[in-house]
Amino acid sequence: MTCVDDYRLTLGGKQYVPLIIGGMGVDISNSHLALEAARLGGIGHISDAMTMAVTDRLYKTSYLKARTARNRQEPPEPTRRDVPFDLTDLRDATMLHVSKTMDRKRGPGAVFINVMEKLSMNAPRETLKVRLEAAMDAGIDGITLSAGLHLGSFELIAEHPRFRDVQLGIIVSSARALALFLRRAKRVERMPDYIVVEGPLAGGHLGFGIDDWQKADLPSIVKEVQDMLAKDGLNIPVIPAGGVFTGTDAVNYLSQGAAAVQVATRFTITRECGLPDHVKQVYLGAGLEDVEVNTQSPTGYPMRMLTSSPALGSSIRPNCETLGFILDGEGHCKYLDAYDATPDDPATGRKMPVTDRVCLCTHMNAFRVYTCGHYVYRLKETTVLEAPGRYLLPSAEHVFWDYQFSRDHRIALPSVSGEAALV
Ligand SMILES: Cc1cc2nc3c(=O)[nH]c(=O)nc-3n(C[C@H](O)[C@H](O)[C@H](O)COP(=O)(O)O)c2cc1C
Numbered sequence: 001m002t003c004v005d006d007y008r009l010t011l012g013g014k015q016y017v018p019l020i021i022g023g024m025g026v027d028i029s030n031s032h033l034a035l036e037a038a039r040l041g042g043i044g045h046i047s048d049a050m051t052m053a054v055t056d057r058l059y060k061t062s063y064l065k066a067r068t069a070r071n072r073q074e075p076p077e078p079t080r081r082d083v084p085f086d087l088t089d090l091r092d093a094t095m096l097h098v099s100k101t102m103d104r105k106r107g108p109g110a111v112f113i114n115v116m117e118k119l120s121m122n123a124p125r126e127t128l129k130v131r132l133e134a135a136m137d138a139g140i141d142g143i144t145l146s147a148g149l150h151l152g153s154f155e156l157i158a159e160h161p162r163f164r165d166v167q168l169g170i171i172v173s174s175a176r177a178l179a180l181f182l183r184r185a186k187r188v189e190r191m192p193d194y195i196v197v198e199g200p201l202a203g204g205h206l207g208f209g210i211d212d213w214q215k216a217d218l219p220s221i222v223k224e225v226q227d228m229l230a231k232d233g234l235n236i237p238v239i240p241a242g243g244v245f246t247g248t249d250a251v252n253y254l255s256q257g258a259a260a261v262q263v264a265t266r267f268t269i270t271r272e273c274g275l276p277d278h279v280k281q282v283y284l285g286a287g288l289e290d291v292e293v294n295t296q297s298p299t300g301y302p303m304r305m306l307t308s309s310p311a312l313g314s315s316i317r318p319n320c321e322t323l324g325f326i327l328d329g330e331g332h333c334k335y336l337d338a339y340d341a342t343p344d345d346p347a348t349g350r351k352m353p354v355t356d357r358v359c360l361c362t363h364m365n366a367f368r369v370y371t372c373g374h375y376v377y378r379l380k381e382t383t384v385l386e387a388p389g390r391y392l393l394p395s396a397e398h399v400f401w402d403y404q405f406s407r408d409h410r411i412a413l414p415s416v417s418g419e420a421a422l423v
Pocket of ligand 1: 047114198
């Protein structure tokens with residue numbers, strides 16, 4: 001019986017443990033987590049979602065305060081939501097976030113950044129270009145394009161000096177979406193260096209319709225993608241993601257030709273992960289009945305989350321003057337529409353609960369959207385109770401090594417003394 005450690009991912013002439021910790025916005029997959037993956041020889045992701053909010057929190061910058069102040073000088077609502085993001089600030093914030101991370105990188109692995117197209121920031125093309133270029137300028141090892149088809153993304157950065165040396169990958173959920181992307185990539189004569197194939201059991205946004213995701217299964221999509229690439233004579237590493245819960249789940253893909261796997265949910269409860277500890281305990285306590293895939297995200301993509309997410313049913317006033325990261329090119333966000341369409345409660349004079357969308361910026365930034373992979377309810381199998389109702393939070397190293405060395409679906413439990421009990 002083989003284990004993940006029997007395989008290696010080759011990317012850009014380097015070899016890695018074939019385990020990638022996926023991007024988790026907003027700073028859930030933070031620098032600490034990504035750097036641990038790199039130290040241990042794998043690949044970790046930071047996320048570029050709402051970087052200005054993240055650097056304000058981490059490095060005491062005041063990008064959002066400046067944005068709010070600028071917007072206050074503009075005419076009152078709703079036009080205030082049309083005020084664009086300052087591209088210099090956006091560039092500086094991204095450079096800061098990435099360079100502070102890369103300066104601390106140790107070990108043989110790599111740190112990539114996850115860049116969502118749906119983070120349209122009131123000017124989709126301009127802001128995406130700045131974020132991608134700033135990440136490369138600040139020395140990121142690789143960029144994973146996510147949450148969108150990214151048909152024009154390569155062209156946006158084709159003139160950048162690092163365009164051909166940085167590792168560039170794309171997340172897709174179908175061979176069809178990949179075919180569209182590859183057709184456009186041909187125009188700049190640059191194929192992606194890797195392809196993450198994300199299935200219906202993943203956390204975050206899903207690249208399926210709300211009525212389709214249950215019919216899809218990851219092994220079939222991976223096979224379709226592999227067949228399509230083989231037919232086109234393309235040798236690009238394929239990396240399945242979504243529901244890979246044990247090392248043996250990973251080996252099942254690796255033995256079928258996958259180059260690596262991308263995982264996330266098992267790392268959400270690690271000590272390094274950016275979620276607050278009380279939220280990690282909620283993830284650990286969750287049952288299957290607490291998980292849903294809904295259409296609450298204003299991005300238009302279905303999203304998996306726990307039904308106990310405090311964001312659900314919240315009628316918080318939209319704060320696009322400050323956040324506004326999901327505003328499309330015309331200053332619209334589906335939460336704004338839902339908020340405006342929700343009447344006040346005649347008894348209290350206060351807004352009734354907004355039931356069909358959440359204010360993703362405000363709530364992701366405050367860790368009130370409990371997004372998770374399907375197998376979140378199995379997290380309790382991966383650790384021990386420390387006290388009634390309180391689970392021990394394992395280290396990222398422990399979980400990484402468990403994936404790397406586990407055989408036969410065994411999961412090594414962390415010990416209360418904090419030492420990793422390895423298989
Ligand atoms: C809490 C959480 C947040 C996530 N956020 C993002 C994100 O911002 N961008 C993205 O491309 N994927 C996101 N994902 C998906 C992961 O990167 C990963 O591909 C997927 O969850 C892997 O499946 P698993 O969680 O079953 O291991 C998120 C997943 C989780 C659990």
